[in-house]
Amino acid sequence: MGQQRSSIAEVHPPGSGRHRKQNGFLCSDFILAWAMHRTRQIVGWVGTTAFTLVILLVVYAAAGLIGGAIPANRGWVPPNRGIQIWVESNGVHTGLILPKVAAGVDWRDLARPEDLADPRYGGYSYVGVGWGERTFYVETPTWADVRVSTIAAAAIGSDHTLMHVDHLPAPAPSRWVRAIVLRPDEYRRLASFVRTSFRPGGTHQHGYGRDDAFYDAQGYYSAITTCNAWTGAALRAAGARVGIWTPFPATVMAWF
Secondary structure, eight states: OHHHHHHHHHHSOTTSHHHHHHHHHHHHHHHHHHHHHHHHHHHHHHHHHHHHHHHHHHHHHHHHHHHHHSEESTTOOOOSSSEEEEEEEOSSOEEEEEESEETTEEOTTTSOGGGSSSGGGGGSSEEEEEEEEHHHHHHOSSGGGOOHHHHHHHHHOBSOEEEEEEEEOOOOOBTTEEEEEEOHHHHHHHHHHHHTTBOTTOOEEEOSSSSEEEEEBOSOBOSSSOHHHHHHHHHHHHTOOEESOOOSHHHHHTTO
16 A cells, blocks of 8 residues: 555655646636635625715705705795895806895996907896806806816815806896895895905906806815805895705705
């Protein structure tokens, strides 16, 4: 027997081709098992992350709709006579349309014709004003221009904010433009809120067209303080009945 074992060892000694082949199989099996394990881990992590993001978005949307449905200034009723303003939406941003001169408020020192690509539009009697994050505002005039990266960057938060000012003729009410009547003191409170949103001594740039401009603004933009939340905050400051938190266009427009 000893001689037989010796013969076998001589036929396939350690380090021979057969042993190397077996070791190679073992190494390949280990790498394959490790790769499959890591793949399952990555797939699980991606799935968990995606699920978490979906849950967060659902919670955010639900909270926004609930906040938009709970009224602030619930006892407010519009007067029969007063200062007529409008709230407008393009489906992404909301803003306010205000008379250039009314109730002792004059916007002509901020909304200057010389800031426009075509100063002739400065002769219109109304201004449309809105607040928002610089990149999101400039790059997303409509839903067709929205990009996931832009939304994500704005939602994380930014103190680079702008006021958008349009020079407009008297607007016609429509699905996208809703009329509101405020008392003179209510309008002055709204105007004070809007005016303090402009950054003192800030710069300006031309807007989307020949009749609008952007101005440096104050305030921090985030998923909580959106452009639509700013519109709602301005109306709450005036005393108008509107949602306690209005992060979406619908949560503003539904009140008027």
